[in-house]
Amino acid sequence: MTFLHWLAVLPLFAALVSDDAPTPANPGRLEHLADFPSKFVKARNVDVWLPEGYPQPGTRYAVVYMQDGQNLFDPKNAYGGVAWEVDSTLAALGPAVRPCIVVGIWNTDRRFPEYTPAKPYAAMSAAHRAQIEQERPGAPLSDAYLKFVVQELKPYVDKHFQTSPRRADTFVAGSSMGGLISLYAALEYPKVFGGAACFSTHWPLSLKENTSDFTTAMVQYLNKQLPRSGQPKLYFDHGSATLDAWYEPHQLRIDSVIRAHGYGPGNWLSRSFPGAAHNEAAWKKRVGPALQFLLRR
Template structure:
């Protein structure tokens, strides 16, 4: 069996694609998933104070790692500016480690789809990889706060779908979730039936969409009915005139992380 690479490197670039990186970013090339039998790169962003103190940090696992930090690898050259956002939030006293696996390319729609009966979804195996393989590696190699209340998951579109599913169905691992422009239409709305009878899970949920894309209003209503408090542990945002784009998620990222990571 192949073994996961354990050598974290400083994030570098090719001459053709200079990086647009702020802060300390590391990359693990070819991390192996025994659950999915695939390899992928994983990017880790470290807070500004990481090498100046001995403290431990909360961790946010974000989907679509190649789109988050570097315009040279991002879809359409539009990155989410997660590194710049985290550097700025650090000046407000909000710091966290960001763990960002690359998506599986053409297999992305399967890996972020938790419903095996819909297009042979493998999302549950993907979440098993995060929980059973990647998270133990991250907790071993970096100074994390490993408890669920300090561990979150975030993504957009299909990544938003798998993040919402993970919050309820991997609740022993993830204590908060960021769900941006979620693809809740997958499987004719299979996520609603999945969550309808799921027990209440303690933690924060950030949910959003642009006014020019499919609304997450139905999910917001379901979560309120389930007991989540719009003035406390649930924040639903609708950005006027925003579409389903990387740049829209970049704009909403600072407030999403303020809500999820702030006290």
């Protein structure tokens, strides 16, 4: 299937994974790693989703590391009682994607500083940093968080599960602030992550003011960090309701930088979903096409 044909059938796939779609009889199983320790950040829970039939002899599985892991699988743990149902979504995709596992990294009470990209943040004016820290106290901890993911969690996953540790089979994804840290991960560790999916990326940082200061810093950062070879794969999306109503002008600026660095349909997709809000129910509907973009065969 060509990329253009795949893009044309995305709306059909969105319908396939909608709330009305049947749940696969066996969406695989979860392994829960409680209080996974780290020398870099606070310990946290980690869920590892394994597809039906895992492990298949001779198969090395791609891995998607996803932020806000408590929201991915079980409504009892998810914010607002709505989970993304990533397990059912991937089970429904079946052979349309490479065999993969999903590592859901739970957030902690340090979510905001851990998910705030440190280098672009440092490039903002002191006044704007002070304004953000009045709203959400604490300097960024994202560099330490990514050391945890890359130096501690990934080696554990590669040792204990039947993974393909290659960059081309390793991805990162998240929503809102989780979208920011996922993009930052892919660009800070380009030899580790082959792509990032960023849902409703929270470019303003603030929840009180829709300002462009951080987006301007991200544009400068992207111009330095984006490789012109067209890697990694990058997926973005946003809605137009609730907090997502802020995002379009920011995303257009980011898109212009990515386009200028030579990205095209094979390695970059930026989508708008008019009417979609900033919540788990909206991301649940969009996670399938995003994962298909990253994991297509």
